[in-house]
Amino acid sequence: MKLNRRAFIGTATAAATLSAPMLNAQGKPRVVVVGGGAGGATAARYIAKDSDGAIDVTLIEPSRTYYTCFFSNLYIGGFRDLQSIAHNYAKLASDYGINVVHDWATGVDRDAKTVALAGGGSVPYDRLILSPGIDFVEGAVPGWDLSAQTAMPHAYKAGTQTALLKSQIEAMPEGGTFVMVAPPNPYRCPPGPYERISMVAHVLRDRNPTAKIIIADPKANFSKQGLFEEGWNKHYSGMITRIGPDFGGENVSVNAATMEVDVDGEVIKADVCNVIPVQKAGHICEAAGLTEGNWAPVDGHTMVSRMDENIHILGDATNQGDMPKSGFSANSQAKVAAMAVRGALTGSRVFPAKFSNTCWSLIDTDDGVKVGASYEATDEKIAKTDGFVSQTGEDAALRKATYEESIGWYEGITSDMFG
């Protein structure tokens, strides 16, 4: 199974680590979690909480303040402030005894079972959980790379990028043009680009009603399409134009210096350009040799890597089957992995894996919609068992209740992640 082992740490370090096997000084098994988002923070918290101190948990996350991607569109739309989507790791450290390390994990030595840190040194593990989220495939949109992200923000990792995009939208000249280059499947948060379009339209309708919104989209169809298109017609009539693949929406290049977007030979001058590039698993997965193509394959029963039985991988970075890449999915997968890891290290009971996901989107004030499904693990993949989606033509009271439900969910999942 271990085909692509990496040994990037000096042999002396590796040998020293190997001589200190399963147990640390306190005699506890060690779990290291890389990535403090919906997958990693949840996994770390559940393992620490449910093992009652029997497992030593280290969480490696570079950011001291974590901004959730979910609800970051609502910040762009003016429904939330940035502080309301900001979280920190203080409770995970103080209430759950998790060793929180703010550093970049740069590589994994799978033979020595250590994680290397950018700041120097390495952290040994008995089980490793990787939940690194996404990175972008450079050059996938010709003319765009990370050096262009200030002129043309992706805003697909929340925080300064989101704030930058919001300020650019608010500074657009009267009657200006907003262009989104939408990503191909699979990508983080399937309805995310279209909720964002709704929020941009919401802002522009009030501040800049003659402005235009153009989406260049390589996909023939997208998540909740009927619901979004109904909402756009109702709330933002005439503002939004989507160029699908039948009109060249998959053939896009950009020039960040001139703010030009070339859609199948037709050049559009953009005032704001939001490029959401092709995505892949967070870099550490590739560095550890755990990817096939852009993603890291896992076994849905335990979320264990199909390439290393001591490493579990969660969330957006994985190729697991039918679940969308979402914070809800990562949180759901984290609980399955946490249970499996505890079972392996302490012999606690392990129950059959169950997964679920719901994605809420806001189209306009009090007009919320949702889509969701339940899943189970098969040997082949995580397979969808049942699902639901909001209907077009729902009454205003139901849409308002759906939006309010999403606010409740945000409180629920963020306390489930951060304590």
Add this chain to the structure above:
Amino acid sequence: MKHYLVALTLALAPPGAALAEEVAEALGDAENGAKVFRKCTGCHQVGPGASNRAGPHLNGIFGRRAGSIEGFDYSDAMDRAFGDGLVWEYDQLDAYIENPRALVSGTRMSFRGIKDPQDRHDVLAYLREFTANPQDIPESAPTALKREVELSPDVLAIVGDPEYGEYLASECLTCHQSDGGDAGIPSITRWVEEDFVVAMHAYKQKLRPHPVMQMMAGRLSDEEIAALAAYFADLE
């Protein structure tokens, strides 16, 4: 503001039945109050056969000392209110249902409150009817009220495995808050187990309308529902 005076006066003099009926009318629209009370029925029962569920029954609530129902497991905060001598009269009830934690911080009643004064007015008029004639409202076994779904005794008799429930519950806690908060999404902690089981089966049979809950309950076995009920019943 007339109703305040009426209610306070009432508290001083033991009311006759006829007087109480008139007063209930003066208090507000009890018919609308019955509708408003649906927000409360997840946790509270009132009327013939009412018993304690996640919250205490509300028969005879007017003039009752806070935290005084024998055998009900109150929060420490409500026990303190009992010690402090809080008595449920109109003004106290009005303040409490407007914002429970403002009056009794630390109460287990995780309810956001009723902000509309008329709705509070009406629901208290409705509740007042069940204080007026307490002799007509005998308390009896929980089964005296009709259940939302009829379940076989075998299903109700399943003893849930709380450890399995704890794992299954992790899925619920993505949306429902473990501290019992109910903003946008209802609280599911500290329900009487039977109520929890009945509610989940009502979703499973698609008698309750919510699509997410229909899906979540739809794939749970009878044992899994019992396990969840056992876990959440004791979640602090």
